[in-house]
Amino acid sequence: MTSRMKPAIDIIDQRVRHAMRQVTGIEDCSAIVTPATNAKFGDYQANGAMALAKKMKTNPRKLAEQVIEKLDVSDVCQPPEIAGPGFINLRLKPEFVIESLRQMHSDPARLSIPPAEKPRKTVVDYSSPNIAKQMHVGHLRSTILGDAICRMLEFMNHKVIRQNHIGDWGTQFGKVILALWHVCMAIDVHKKSYFKNDFERLQSNKDNKNELYKICMQIRDRHDKDYINDQLEEFGDAKKYFGRFLEKLDDIIDEIWPDILLAYRFVNLLDDILPGMGLRIITREKKDNEWKPVERPYEHLTRKITVMLQQGGEENCQEEDAWHSVKKATMEHCDYIYQLLNVTLEHPRDSRGESFYKDMLAGVVEDLQKQGLAVDSDGAVCVFPEGFKNKEGDPLPFIIKKSDGAYLYATTDLAALRYRVDELKARRIIYVTDSRQKLHFDMLFAVARKAGWARDDVELSHVTFGSVLGEDGTPLKTRSGENIKLRELLDEAIGRARSVVEQKNPDLSEDQKQQIAKAVGIGAVKYADYSNNRTSDYIFSFDKMLAMDGNTAPYMQYAYARIKSIQRKAEKSGVDVEAELKDLTGIEFTQPDEIALAKYLIRYGEAVEMALADYRPNFLTNYLYELTQKFSGFYTNCPVIKAPPDSRRQRLLLCELTAGVIKHCLRELLGIEVVEQM
């Protein structure tokens, strides 16, 4: 039976608080226990007496003296000391440190970290790629940050429900369908990929308005002709070619996938350019049960398709299959990236895209109207939550239905939130998106609270993060201004790691080299992200993240590999490491490097706690970095294999636990692989 103890800092905090309560009679005293700022003050310090003395207007030093009289920490620390204006300094007892190490050793799965006392069912909403787009750097942070949060929560025994809120509904829905139609026309009618040519022409003329107008007019003319050509009167919209094309789509989609991606970008680009040009396009609308050709502004086309689809109905049902095909192909790509990144997100298990909520959207709007929270405003349906103002100082709207009848992400997010609370029984919902969406989530939460869809027993939090920047300090893009594909970025990381392995350790087998390159390359990208404070932007640099010095994945992996090497060598020289660590009595650390490492090892639980409290993995990486630095000092000054048996045994223990912590933190909590040699 293994016993698990709270981190020392929590034990001390509790005891000091108790003592403060006894002295002052005040219930909620705050002990403010932190790691000592300087080793000469001990291991921990309690600053709470000073803060409390201020509140009570008494002498802080005297209060501190009264507190330590009542303070019983004799099982954990040496007698406390008071310093300066009223710091209470605490030094861990060697026996406590050694006992803690023993417990960690006897509990390799948890390293003696107790699970949460009150597990909470938690929904984590993260990654959220878009349909018909390849994942790019913009998805990196949400995906891996969300993954680390899920891993940490699960480690602490919370029930986690991952929700990949895929962007598969809304405006881009119409764009995808239009893009598919272009691909169909290109293949079946024109027998050539005209949109590729058009796309390039539009791009290369982006500063020449006259030329753009001419190109758009040509595109419009072809579109009109194709559109009329694609009609079958008795069936309605786009049936002659497009209908047949959709029937075979599933079989050919892999082959034409690059075309679909390009056509999608073509439609997007066109949508950016068209407004203000006044070009009109032929389409049809059903009036009195009869289809009538009508002219509409070209730029309204994708929106029109979107609305048709959101309205559903028999006439609009042909796209359903197309939709599934595109989604399937997109998610296969995403799954590949997830596997490469080693994140615990799987399609379809964790997917619940925007489209999942489509039938709940009307109900969301209705219910808010019934409650009197949603009102008409300029033709749109809006909620005006308290405390939000626009530039004129007027109430800021949370728009849940557009004037053209379409729903927005506000509506979808409300429906999703309601579903998560009512159906998934979430008691905490964590949204991992970039900080630019802060206002949206603040308003979302305000509306959900006001509507009674999230009560006080449900915690809502928006975990924000900054942008990934290029070396020039602007958002990371290719030279031509496009988002960098995640796939390409990761491949390059692996390639760079590979060449380092090749250089440093050419004798390894092909398999080993590739395995190390992958672990190091992917690990480097993820670790670099984790080690930055999530709220700030950071500059992406392969050279820095793959450096062997400093707070990088390779440095941690190297430390781990060195320990493994020691253990292998020890075995080779006839030491049975496991047997040696069976009996852990009579240990006594004498070397400063041993003591520093031992004391730092037992603080792993503290680091996990801090990282989870604020969803900041950089606390974990900071801890790992300090741990490995302390290990390096130990490694340099304390030989293991050549040490006398008693000394060797306790040094092997430190090695074993250091490796255990590195591996657990990297692999279990951050999803970064370790390697036995590198």
Add this chain to the structure above:
RNA sequence: GCGCCCGUAGCUCAGUUGGAUAGAGCAACGGAUUUCUAAUCCGUGGGUCGGGGGUUCGAAUCCCUCCGGGCGUGCCA
């Protein structure tokens, strides 16, 4: 205009409800290798914590103000 975030060493960044002398890495300079992986370690220099004011035993941290930057701000997500 208003709101949110940010400004820490030449560069990239940490800094745990306000705590003792503000820390790393890179770059620069100087050392260490017959030694368990030198993909390493040790040392040196480098700071008006954007400026100013305030709160107090004590401020990079909290408040005010100014300067500089990023993002957001009614029908994208």
